[in-house]
């Protein structure tokens with residue numbers, strides 16, 4: 001305490017003036033082991049500040065929430081120190097606050113960066129650099145394209161120009177091999193052109209282009225034009241002999257119901273009659289098997305089949321499958337008068353014009369507006385080559401929709417039951433054109449006819465779908481048979497992990513063991529608890545990844561929004577589909593991707609992978625589910 005009239009020197013020389021809550025916090029950390037388990041923001045939850053003695057003492061009662069004074073991002077080191085105080089536990093000095101993984105950093109900002117808390121291009125430079133120890137030039141180009149699409153790189157040109165040598169290190173050898181000319185020499189600008197060409201193609205597969213990144217150079221158009229019909233080429237680039245052989249095998253296996261559908265669809269394609277078919281069958285009735293038979297037959301004859309599914313993970317089960325949204329360029333915010341983003345005269349429009357069959361799996365999951373948008377777009381594109389197309393559903397193409405209405409219906413945000421039903425494909429004006437086929441025989445059970453438990457389960461689940469377990473309309477309580485439940489004792493997480501992953505510590509390196517099991521949890525918090533528990537069981541070095549969260553400046557014009565949303569608040573937010581601020585990983589653990597990173601490489605929302613190497617800025621993982629099992633990929 002001091003008065004206005006006191007001399008400044010006297011005030012500054014008071015014995016307690018140098019003791020602040022903050023400096024005493026570090027002193028307390030030095031004195032008490034138990035104090036060192038808390039961050040500065042958590043400290044008041046267990047310790048209380050005694051202003052008279054200028055001392056922190058252990059709290060005896062009541063819980064308390066700590067709050068650190070706000071510091072504006074423009075205030076430099078103070079802002080970064082504040083950021084660290086939400087993370088660092090128990091430091092005894094300023095130096096310890098700036099120490100990350102035993103390295104003392106010169107500034108709080110550089111320590112924040114080392115922890116991955118800053119959104120800065122330096123991290124993408126380092127990710128490419130780290131990955132170059134493990135990855136080939138081709139894999140690095142894929143990583144670079146992923147960064148351009150998903151990582152909001154601030155200066156793509158700088159990233160390119162500082163790393164182009166790494167990104168093109170395999171190109172000279174590749175071209176020598178292709179041209180069978182061992183003395184081939186390529187100049188730096190030619191090497192850059194080839195690498196940029198590859199990157200442009202990778203971006204095109206995700207409906208993006210280098211042209212969108214203003215500072216990035218565009219490759220020599222002559223080189224690119226060698227693959228001008230890339231989309232068509234991709235769809236025609238199948239080994240017809242292998243497909244023909246596979247088709248013979250699959251065709252022999254078709255059951256009566258599948259064969260009837262096969263004949264109807266093939267007839268429609270061959271006679272170019274067009275038509276909309278809907279194949280309705282519950283899980284295991286052989287829809288995917290039927291799609292594969294149709295696809296093998298037509299592709300082996302050089303015909304084009306576009307195979308799409310409503311979700312990325314279902315698309316992976318189809319040979320050459322993509323999500324419907326990405327293949328048809330369907331808008332995310334779709335209305336009942338939308339069309340797709342397919343431009344007349346574009347490669348995609350040409351591909352559509354040449355398409356013989358469209359297969360759309362899991363159709364009941366998709367909003368009817370999407371089918372109607374594709375229908376409108378196809379009529380519009382095809383009327384140039386055949387004016388009558390405008391009058392025909394889907395412009396006269398043959399289209400097969402498949403799925404099961406007992407499973408997931410379209411997601412209507414905060415929608416009531418009627419709204420969800422109204423959004424389904426069978427409420428669309430196109431439904432009247434549909435020829436409906438039903439598959440009833442569970443072929444999955446046929447493979448193990450003696451597995452009575454599987455049979456009972458399949459019957460039970462079907463009864464739920466048919467509403468036969470309860471008479472009530474709408475919501476109902478379903479009693480789960482006791483043999484399907486995991487009995488739990490005092491530690492439910494331990495019980496569920498033990499039941500699903502027995503002997504985890506010895507078996508976690510076995511990809512098959514991991515591929516066959518999964519725990520589904522209803523909330524992110526439950527996922528976090530289970531993940532933390534499992535990660536602690538695995539005896540490997542751990543790497544922690546923190547997100548760099550900030551408010552999108554374009555999203556609103558509110559002044560002082562940094563003040564309203566301090567960083568630790570943003571970090572504490574948890575959203576479905578987005579990992580929490582802190583992600584703990586170890587080599588050997590299975591992970592699931594939450595974005596459609598690169599569908600043609602099998603990387604989509606739901607793909608399961610096994611972590612094989614970890615660096616601070618990039619991780620290497622092996623795919624363990626879908627069509628690209630065994631492939632190694634790099635994720636920034």
Ligand SMILES: Nc1ncnc2c1ncn2[C@@H]1O[C@H](COP(=O)(O)OP(=O)(O)OP(=O)(O)O)[C@@H](O)[C@H]1O
Pocket residue numbers: 253254255258281282283284285286287288289290443444447
């Ligand atoms: N005609 C058939 N001959 C032999 N095996 C078949 C046949 N039809 C399906 N199967 C096999 O039965 C299993 C289930 O089939 P499939 O995956 O095609 O069913 P589905 O209807 O797509 O199932 P879900 O809806 O659960 O994805 C697969 O292992 C598949 O290989």
